[in-house]
Amino acid sequence: MPVRVRIAPSPTGDPHVGTAYVALFNRTWARRNGGQFLLRIEDTDRARSNPESERMIFESLKWLGLTYDEGPDVGGPTGPYRQSERVSIYPKHAKDLVEKGAAYYCTCTADRLEAVRKAQSAAKLAPRYDGHCRNLPPAEVKKQIDAGAPWVIRLKVANEGECRFKDVVRGEVVFAWDQIDDQILLKSDGWPTYHLANVVDDHLMGITHVIRAEEWISSTPKHIKLYEVFGWEPPVWCHVPLLRNKDKSKISKRKNPTSLNWYRDQGYLPEALVNFLGLMGFSMPAGLEVYSPAEMEKEFTIEKINAGGPVFDMQKLDWMNGQYMRKLSAEELAKRLGPFGAAGKDPALVKRIVPLIQDRLRVLSDFGELTSFFFAETVEHDPAVLVGKKSTAAETASLLAAAVEVLKSCEWTAAAMEGKLREVATSKNIKPGDLFMPIRIAVTGKAATPPLTETMEVIGKEKCLARLEAARKRLSPG
């Protein structure tokens, strides 16, 4: 049987980094086995689902290269892949279960359920459905429904024995059946809950391995019960850990960026983010950390996923991003910088700048901050910083004057300028750095830049001399 796996995100809010994380494991498993990876949109929550959110899921998965073989926007043999387009499928399955005696109609109102829960929690009992309608004669419930009472269908769960299943990541997991609630399967609006839709669709779509987040482990017994009462073969269960905030709680946007859009907009390279996600829970032989999806496919098995929840460490992500940015050719990096400010600029100039900043970028959006002085007409600087703590305005002005003097007649190459400026430093009996720094600040407005003379070469003679002269004049007018 071919491996078929899926991710089933809900289109609510921004595309989530956890979706990408689970997608990576699913897709890698499918590819390793020559199987299929599907995307199914679980939009049965009509209040929260929205099309924009769905569109961003498609977009961000493609941005990351986490492409799927079947999905709402790419089609496939077991579609539709959007649960809102499958709503007609679920009620008959739910009713089928009622006929089999595995589920029942329930007409309890929200008010009653809330009152029951309140009483239970006051009595320090587990809040759960009390079985009210389950224990009523079916005819009684039917009478209420015929009279127009809203109804749902609930799963009838046994209250004795235990549910055992093997989880590939965690080993055997056991739940007592009496801990499992009579879950609503079909809501009063006729739409399915996650539990019903998920099981029905996974079956109909031929899903062989359910690789999903750990938060689902508690509802797995309900799903297993559903497979059992439908008479279907359950998939292999694999619950991967949840990404965590620094404080180890489930990753959340309040404490850590979770939107894939954010990572894209900051200028994290998709291949770096995917590689980083792979490190969370999975490790390659020999401790290899920088690797491609193809390399991961050769080594990946679900058993090797760590069960512990990994803290999402931005510092290591930054490092990983640096690894990938430095591997890029200058041409490719220039292209990637396009959306971050490079696109509107003179391509020839950008081409000369990129090698100077390649080692200095943390994320692509650093581009503007790192290169502003290449494009500006003039630069601003603080005279106090220009002069520094160890010098005086007069001394600094004289250094700048001397620099202007030799640069005026200097061949405008980094090497020639460096030679001349070192001669100046020697003749003034100062360290090269004490000369280079005021020039750097005068020319770029910044204390940290790429190597000075290489930078000046790219900025150009006219601008550099004008900036030096302007800085000198501020220190000693006239």
Add this chain to the structure above:
RNA sequence: GGGCGUGUCGGCUAGAGGCAGGCCUUCAGGUUCUCAGCCUGACAGCGAGGGUUCGAUUCCCUCCACGCCUACCA
């Protein structure tokens, strides 16, 4: 409260009944005109307590901590 899950340097992880290794971060040197990068090196860990064993971080038990679930959300 209940159920389930998880505990190896600050973070990500490798490991095996016999010297706990790698990566990120941090720190210290080196390269250097600054920053970054790069190179060297250093600091730092088996949650706690009991057992089994010649020997336990590894196997067993108890405890503790943390996380998730406990919806007509997913």
